[in-house]
Amino acid sequence: MTPEQIREQYNRKIEKIRGREDLTPQAKQVAMARAHQTAAEQIAAVREADQRQYEQRRQTLEKRLFGNRELSGTDALSARDARERAAQYTHPDEALKAYQRAQRDGDKDMMRALGSMAADQAALPVLGQAWYGLVEAHAAATPGYAGNLEELRGLHNPDDFRATTYVTPDVPSELGRMSPQQVASLADSPMTVYGNDAPEAA
Secondary structure, three states: OOHHHHHHHHHHHHHHHHHOOOOOHHHHHHHHHHHHHHHHHHHHHHHHHHHHHHHHHHHHHHHHHHOOOOOOHHHHHHHHHHHHHHOOOOOHHHHHHHHHHHHHHOOHHHHHHHHHHHHHHHOOOOHHHHHHHHHHHHHHHOOOOHHHHHHHHHOOOHHHHOOOOOOOOOOOHHHOOOOHHHHHHHHOOOOOOOOOOOOOOO
16 A cells, blocks of 8 residues: 555544444544554555665666676776776866766766766755766766666655655544654553454454
8 A cells, every 4th residue: 555545544444443432532542542553654664665666776777877887807997997087076067078078088987987976976965966967968878878867867765755755644632642652652552442443452
């Protein structure tokens, strides 16, 4: 289920518990606390799964765009030297000029090293925008990789959207101003609440 579906399911469960006349106020609190804990754990699990998927896809795309192939001997030394030289360029305009020189000279290792560095810089908030030009230049110079760049930019990091997409459901009014720790403690109480609308062993 998506986080939104989990929240909707949680809200329905809370309303059912709230409407049960066979439960004492304390039993309702326990059942609601357990429903809240279950929903929070489910949303956290979805977020973790989405984060793993995001990281895996991002690494795949970045390797296609900027990664070095398996190298050995002089090729490996050349690639390492290119990375060291690329790291000396701290300003995006200078790095772009260096990339253009490498492109004219046919220096694939330097192009790849500068493109990789630019991708890392472009991922930084705000200041990273200045490096987009070099990232685009490298993608344009690498046949068939423009689509990979577009997909890479379109990826959404779950951490960036946690405040809205992965927000934990509100605590029911019946639980008052309980902290998350207090809700968890209540959910772990030994009380048993019977019925199909209550969480298992609630």
